[in-house]
Amino acid sequence: MWTSKRFSYTSLDEAYQLIRRAVDNIKPEAEEIPIFQAYSRVLAEDIISEINIPPADISHFDGYAIKSEDTAHINKAPLTLKVIGRSFLDSEYRGEIHSGEAVYVSTGCALPKGADAVIPIESVLEKGDIIEIRRRVGKYENVTPMGSDFKKGEVVLKRGQILRAQDIKLLADMKRWHVKVFRKPKVAILSIGNELTNKIEETDIKKFNSHGLTLSILVEEAGGTPLDMGVFPDDKLSILNALKKGLERADIIATVGGASVGYKDLTWETVKEFGSEVVLRGIKVQPGRVTSMALANHRPIVILPGHIQSMLVGFYFVLLPIINHMRGLPFSYASITLRAIVSQDIPVREFKSFKRVRFVKLVERDEERVVEPLLGDSSLLSIVTKADGFIIVEEGKEMVKNGEVVNVYLVKGLSRLFAPEPGI
Amino acid sequence: MWTSKRFSYTSLDEAYQLIRRAVDNIKPEAEEIPIFQAYSRVLAEDIISEINIPPADISHFDGYAIKSEDTAHINKAPLTLKVIGRSFLDSEYRGEIHSGEAVYVSTGCALPKGADAVIPIESVLEKGDIIEIRRRVGKYENVTPMGSDFKKGEVVLKRGQILRAQDIKLLADMKRWHVKVFRKPKVAILSIGNELTNKIEETDIKKFNSHGLTLSILVEEAGGTPLDMGVFPDDKLSILNALKKGLERADIIATVGGASVGYKDLTWETVKEFGSEVVLRGIKVQPGRVTSMALANHRPIVILPGHIQSMLVGFYFVLLPIINHMRGLPFSYASITLRAIVSQDIPVREFKSFKRVRFVKLVERDEERVVEPLLGDSSLLSIVTKADGFIIVEEGKEMVKNGEVVNVYLVKGLSRLFAPEPGI
CATH class of the missing domain: 2.40.340.10 (MoeA, C-terminal, domain IV)
Structure with missing residues (x-):
């Protein structure tokens, strides 16, 4: 066994610090994209509301905008109000209402000048242009006040948060058609092993590279962009070339296979000879202990073991927090x-x-x-x-x-x- | 207020039964797709293993395949074995080993005939073609027996389950390049309201249809295919046409807006006039009580309210379980x-x-x-x-x-x- 491959297992806490320190200087980059493509991306800017939402006092229901004081003395006899106009979302009534008058308002319509409450359509009796009201209505009842949802100048979405469906809606409601998000880190996946192939037609003599496929799915779900670089045989030159290609195209390199100490395990040797700085060689987690990490050209290289459970553990404890960091999230194991x-x-x-x-x-x-x-x-x-x-x-x-x-x-x-x- | 729009609120338990009964006859359809596109889809067939995995007793480590009985009498003096060959994943040693012999095996290699255990490379001293062993090795130690992962004839993935990363890997390992999954239900989203537009350039006078956008994201995440049909004004003819178009293209229709009892709320009226069978008009959940449902041409039409919280609640309790059912999952509210x-x-x-x-x-x-x-x-x-x-x-x-x-x-x-x- 070549001593240059030997492990010096790092505790998970220490590994966490080492990885963090290694990637701390790699700042996630921002890009501006249309909000229609921004779902599940991480915000790279605080979003400040430039307007009050709603922009006026609006009705919460379909109903009648009234002066609440008109209803103050309702007792047994119903109050009768004259309907002087109708407001719809596409055509709002522009006049003012006075005592004894009402204006029909659709849900979301601004209250006409003079009105301070809404009574829902279900609660009135309509008789042509007259409505009858049989109960008292409080000031601002069924009214959503101006700015009660979002106030002008308020930070409504924060840098570093993931954009969910409702956040995209908010951006659209504020007419923010573009937004700054962190770029998705590209993860080059290098599968190493003479026995492997990415070609279905070769699977009668070789093993299909299903690890690369699995890892691509996980990287995608983690918010990275997987670049499946293909399969590389167990020799230093091809691994070197693969690393070089990976560094040209990606932000992170993940290798699978050839990670341990066997005769044909050349990944770690080659990564070191490539001039990389060693971050850690082995972690104190089992399965997954073979997982290692280096830095080359300020890019993380994560070496994942070939056993499926080991690979998944290595993904979770080393690759995932790096992807998190590089997509603008806190460096963290949290799931x-x-x-x-x-x-x-x-x-x-x-x-x-x-x-x-x-x-x-x-x-x-x-x-x-x-x-x-x-x-x-x-x-x-x-x-x-x-x-x-x-x-x-x-x-x-x-x-x-x-x-x-x-x-x-x-x-x-x-x-x-x-x-x-x-x-x- | 038009009585034809009146609600007859159904309790959630009853609504659940009504919706279930309404969609029970609509069977999810299967389609065959490449496994590379099958992640997160729902299996429409049981997958039965046609092979044993592993296909032979294989080594769990890089190490030496030996006869375990050779180590039975190790005491102080080390046992010396002659290395008669080397197995790699792409070139396995074909010979048989006898007492006093060992064969180098990479992780995953089949044990040569005669061997019944593996000692890891870290645990031996290598001296040219001789290895020294200093401890006893048990029968089958570090050996993964034939069929111990999956047995020939075993159901390894079940109809109705969602395909995760590891399931796709399993399919690839079994060389199942195509798989039957349930078709993703198409959900036509109709946004109703004179005040709305899907065009950014019209947003100085109209409101951007951000509800349709939100709903598209949620439908996509739920495993459906959203078809944003656009914005339709508050008149029966255009709503009728929209419903017709929706039915031509989609498996489920979801309307947003115009759902309540106001003057311009024409959705429910129009859905009924369309010849639909009423499933429910209102549910006993608040917000969201306006949510209604009908069937037309055996297709569910879900009427969602326009207030954001109400729409989300209606989505969760009515639209989501329908999508679940139609993508092959159990009809359920579970999240x-x-x-x-x-x-x-x-x-x-x-x-x-x-x-x-x-x-x-x-x-x-x-x-x-x-x-x-x-x-x-x-x-x-x-x-x-x-x-x-x-x-x-x-x-x-x-x-x-x-x-x-x-x-x-x-x-x-x-x-x-x-x-x-x-x-x-």
Whole structure:
């Protein structure tokens, strides 16, 4: 075994600091795009409202704008008001109303001058141009005051936040047709292995590069742009060329395969010979411990292991926070987590000084979320196809006990809980 | 007010039954597509493995395949084995090993005939063609047995499940290049209102149709294909034509606006005159109570209210389960839910006989998830732009109390918790 490949496993906390420091100087870049393409992108500017929304006191209902004081003395006999006009969203009544008068207003119409309340159409009796009202109406009842939604000068969306459907709507309502967002980081995916191919017609003699495919989906879901660079054989020259090509085209390089210490594992050697600065060689998480990272030309190179579970763990703890940082989000491992109860003892004896990841299934039992372990070695895909997420077992712990409450981590692209499922 | 527009509010449970019955006969259609386009689609067939995975006993590590019995008597002196060959993924050693021999194997290589265990490369001392072993190795140690991941004949993915990254990988590993999935339902979105436009250049005199835009994003995220049919004025003829066009092109029609009982609210009237069968006129949920549904030509027509919060509630309770059903998922309201503690009393006095929806913010406090209410009328967009999800307040309840634990519903497209956020 070549000592130059040896691991010096870094604890996850330390790895987190090392990665953070490595990417801290790489500032995410902003670009201006039409809001119609901005859904799920990260804002690169604060959005300040240039107008009051609504721009006037408006009606919350279809009904009649009135002077509330007219209704102050309603007792048994109904109040009768004369309808002097009608306001619709495309043609608002311009006049003023006086005591004894009302104006029909559609939902969203500005109140005519003189009016200070709205009574809904369901609550009045209409008789031609006369309406009858039988109850008191308070000042500003059913009125949405000017600026009550957004005030002129207010910061309505913040730099660093992800744009959701309602945020895009707000931008459109404010006539902000373009918006500054952070550029999506391009992630070059290099799959390394003589046995691999990206061509279906070669799969009778070679193995289809399904890891590259999986990683592309995860990168896309994480908000990056995957560039599948293809398959490269286990020799230094082709890996060197692949790294070079990757650096030309992408912001981040992710390699899969050839990451460990075997005879044909040349990825780490080659990355080092490429003149890269080592960030970390191995992390204290199992599966996934082989995951390594370097910097070349101020670009992160993430070396992912080839076993499926290991690759996913490496993706989650190293590649995902880098993508997050470079798309303008806080550098963080955070994903959606659910609390759930463990349904049976889960022994975790190996790699006691490491954090251990275990893929789990979530089931609903008596209206509680229950964790069922899925045990098996890190090469097994079946564990992951049955899983909804994973749990993290702390260093030193040898057993997660039946009845313990744990965090279950859900990852976009991997977890089925983002949609209704048979049986849930 | 025209009585033909009157609401007859249906309880949510009853609405659920009515909608279910209405769409039950509409069977989702299947189509065959390349697996490279199948991510996030719903499987329309069970996938049965035609092979054992792995196809042979394979090595879990880079190391040496040996006969485990050779190590049975190791004591102080190391065991010495002769390396008679090397297996790589692209060139496996074809011979058999005998006592006293070892074969180098890369991770994933089949064990040569005669071998029954693997010792990792890190655990041996290599001296040319000789290796030294200093510990006992158990039978099948570091071996992944044939079929231990997937067995020939096993159902590995089930009809009705959403295809995630790892499922696509499995299909590729099984060389299933095409797969039957349910067709994405097309949802025609009709925005109704004289005041609206889809053209930016008209927004000095008209209001941009941002509701249609919002709904398109939500439909897309729900797994449907949105067809933004544009803006239609408040007259029956144009609404009739729009419905006709929608039915020609789409599986589901969703209208926004003109849904209530005002003078220019013609949507419901027109849908009925169109010859549709009424499914429900109003639901006992507030905001959102105006939401209605009909069937025309066996196609669902969902009538959504124009206030933003109301539209989102109508989307969630009526349109979303229909899309779920028509994309092959169980008919269900299920979405991802988090349990969280309410941080202050939330009064909910209105519409006591209805379920009430309240948009809320989630904050982390002392490692607990805490719900902060966002109060304000259903026309306010600011409530929704500040929200992470919503809670549902049951009928009859007038107060959600400080300290209560509630379900927070997260909806794809609306909720910010699917990604790391500043401060979390």
